Amino acid sequence: MAEIIKDESTAGNFIENFITEDIAEGGKYEGKKVHTRFPPEPNGYLHIGHAKAICIDFGMAEKFGGICNLRMDDTNPTKEDVEYIDAIKEDIKWLGFDWEDRFYFASEYFEQMYEYAVELIKKGLAYVCQLTPEEMRANRGDLTTPATSPYRDRPIEESLDLFQRMKNGEFDEGKMTLRAKIDLASGNFSMRDPVIYRINKISHHRTGNDWCIYPMYDFAHPIEDAIEGITHSLCTLEFEAHRPLYDWVIANITAPAKPRQIEFARLGINNTVMSKRRLRQLVEDGYVNGWDDPRMPTLCGLRRRGYTPASIRNFCERIGVSKTNSVVEYSFLEHCLRDDLNMNAQRVMCVLDPVKLVITNYPEGKTETFDVENNPNKEEDGSRTITFSRELYIEAGDFLEEKVKGYNRFYPGNEVRLKSAYIVKCTGCKKDENGKVVEVYAEYDPETRGGDTPDGRKVRGTVHWVDAENCLDAEVRLYDNLFTDPEPDVGDKNFIDFINPDSLQIRKNCKIEKSVEGAQAPMHYQFMRLGYFCIDKDSTPDALIFNRSVSLKDGFKKK
Ligand code: ATP
Ligand code: MG
Secondary structure, eight states: OOOOOOOGGGTTOHHHHHHHHHHSTTSTTTTOOOEEEEOOOSSSOOBHHHHHHHHHHHHHHHHTTOEEEEEEOOOOOSSOOHHHHHHHHHHHHHHTOOOTTOEEEGGGGHHHHHHHHHHHHHTTSEEEEOOOHHHHHHTSOOSSSOOOOTTTTOOHHHHHHHHHHHHTTOSOTTSOEEEEOSOTTOSSGGGSSOEEEEEOOOOBTTTBTSOSEEEOHHHHHHHHHHHTTOSEEEEEGGGGGGHHHHHHHHHHTTOSOOOEEEEEOOEEETTSOOOHHHHHHHHHTTSSSSTTOTTSSBHHHHHHHTOOHHHHHHHHHHHOOOSSOEEEOHHHHHHHHHHHHHHHOEEEOEESSEEEEEETTSOTTOEEEEEEESOTTOGGGOEEEEEEESEEEEEGGGBOSSOOTTOOSBOTTOEEEETTSOEEEEEEEEEOTTSOEEEEEEEEOGGGTTSOOTTOOOOOEEEOOEETTSEEEEEEEEEOOSBSSSSTTSTTOOGGGGBOTTSEEEEEEEEEEGGGTTOOTTOEEEETTTEEEEEOTTOBTTBEEEEEEEOSSOOOOOO
16 A cells, blocks of 8 residues: 655644534534535536545535535526536546435525525615726725725615616616625725626526526625535635635625635646636537546546546545645546555456467467466455467567567567466567568477476566457557646646647557456456556447556656
């Protein structure tokens, strides 16, 4: 088991510490059950960054014996799609988390949100403002000058009337907003009388044309949390500056609960992009083959690539929770996958770039069998039978016509171990008219069955092989980083400029041992010497397709 590497700033996990304080005797939530929520906006598929948030939201609830809701944050009517909702649920279930019967839509609360807005107006804490978006921007002031609005002190009755007429659709988009009356001089700009409702004459995917005014996120989110009785609203760092507004909303409405917002750092991974907007662009402009392309950092992409729920949860656990945004190396994610597959993947032999190996002293027509372990790390996984005959396939790269220093595989005169079978001595090769090697020749030593030398002589090279008489054809897809730049979307870079043209390599004529016959996605394998692979969802019994999930070599170096 690899050691656990944690971000230093996670010592004790500050979220856990805050919750512990809150539920302790005399704490804010003494005697209450910890209640969190995961609130995705259904405008795209979930990615590995969301997995971090999911693990924190569900994980914290679990840790304290509490519960976690799943809530579609669908208050913005513009770009939501039902397709995403099912995919989001599927991904969370796949990770192994359960919201039970607590599945909600923020849009279910539109009526209550409206009532709370009316409450604020009645208390003199909100007003209808008729500045256009441009005028509002021009009047927002700067660090030394307060913002201004000529509508701030209009009578409560007038705001109540106008707000209702906004709701009734009497005014055009951009003509009016409802603003919270907080502090035009605040050093925190999100407290300078923020807009809490805007006119938006768009039909909503769930509420249809019931509404033509929609609440802003900063007003809606605390209300959603309060309605659901959330105790701890865990979110990413960009909401830190908005926390005073979150608290202001909760303090000034007759909120049924008083949730506490706690922020943590967003996850970034190098050589990839994470925002849904960019991921959508990759899909829509055809740079990848859909949201579940195995090169995508989406959960469906990672799943198709061969990532397991355990590997992703373990990754999220090990990167920890911190207050500073940082970029985690992609190789660390791979490292976590290897840890899991090393313990759990079935071993098989597959040749990606086959060349015939003829054992010239092995009788024609003879076949013998070997019983080999399925997984050296898990005895209970049992064993399988592989066959050996006169004609085999080996990797073309495992033969050289002449010895090169440090090279221990096939070259004339050298002894090599065919994994689990025999020691063979290379005797030469046959080439076609272009000089390409088409057959390699060797003689086997019948005394070495199983791969051991009876006299203890050293054989350095061991190669994988398959029986040419008894194997299947397969297509194997090899992947590399989707982007050549470690930070393709930082600063003024256009991430599209850094797409790696070699991120997908397709090998068509691979040969794999017959034991994989009938296997279905997401069966995981270790192809000896080549890495971990899984069956692709497009694989059929007649046209097997495998994805390389990760190579065997660990590129992750502990700093
Ligand atoms: P994106 O920019 O990818 O669209 P988002 O924050 O708009 O991200 P939401 O659907 O609103 O996406 O996110 C749902 C939850 O997941 C939020 O609580 C958000 O803070 C969290 N989240 C999103 N991206 C990350 C990330 N990279 N790391 C950690 N948490 C994230
Ligand atoms: Mg968003």
